[in-house]
Amino acid sequence: MKLVANSFKITSSVKSFDKGEMTSMIPAAIDPVALSLGPLQIHWYGIIMGTSAILGLFLATREAKRQQIDPDLLLDMMIWVLPSAIVGARLYYVLFEWEYYMIHPEDIIAVWKGGLAIHGGLIGAFIAGYLFVRKHNLSFLKMGDIVAPGIILGQAIGRWGNFINQEAHGGEVSRAFLENMHLPDWLIEQMNIHGTYYHPTFLYESVWNLVGFLLLIGLRKVNLKRGEIFFTYLIWYSLGRFFIEGLRTDSLAFEGAEWLEQILQALWLPMDALFEPGLLTGGNIRVAQLISLVGILLGLILIIWRRIDKTAKEKVDETKETQNA
Secondary structure, three states: OEEEEEOOEEEEEOOOOOHHHHHHHOOOOOOOEEEEEOOEEEEHHHHHHHHHHHHHHHHHHHHHHHOOOOHHHHHHHHHHHHHHHHHHHHHHHHHHOHHHHHHOHHHOOOHHHOOOOHHHHHHHHHHHHHHHHHHOOOOHHHHHHHHHHHHHHHHHHHHHHHHHOOOOOEOEEOHHHHHOOOOOHHHHHHOEEOOEEEOOHHHHHHHHHHHHHHHHHHHOOOOOEOOHHHHHHHHHHHHHHHHHHOOEOOOOEEOOOHHHHHHHHHHOHHHHOOEOOOOOOOOOEEHHHHHHHHHHHHHHHHHHHHHHOOOOOEOOOOOOOOOOO
């Protein structure tokens, strides 16, 4: 396979190999099972996702202490949020892949194989988090500001679970394309799936989220309105996800209105000038792109509204306040 530049647009073409030669050239992928204890298998995907959740909680509890909030409240909230996020992420994915799971219902609970949609997880987590803070008479926006950096860092780490499972990748590219990105060989070879190299979109999103984490940490030093770090998280994550999603070949999709398809395509034009979009099946609307667009608009509207609202509380140096926003 090679990359062909034509009017600054990158396209792909496939080079034919003898089947036996190709089989011998394909390196072994990383074993998704980290440890086997008899019939019990511990998957890297679960380890990575668990690590991301623990690190996110650690960062949130540190900030809660600084804000003079009992860190045990974060631990209690985690008991609500984490199961809700997993259930939401799985239900969301199963819903949009129902044709498969209707035939294979036994795979509905097989989360170790992948298939956790982050937007479903966020919806589940936000609902559970909102119910928790209302129950404990806390400010949802203040708690959102506290946990947002940990969430996006957890997402940056969690994408490496997709790397291990060789999923959430983009369309075909050449090995030379990946080498020109100065990636290590072990990463390049993991993107070799059945003899074909693919866009490491998991890596693009992981790096984007890591930069977003640094941005949110930096914003803690700025005199923002309460909730604006959380809203910035919504905008930043959604912006990156919108453009990266267009490269993927496994997008959840549905058949939507033609005008909506045209809007999404027009907004993706900056990427289309450089790369071919990933193959889209199951419909003409990528669900993640639509949800991301809503997230961007919602974040911007809420920031503007908070700036206009003269009663909106300041975020910085409000450690003695416990009133609701």
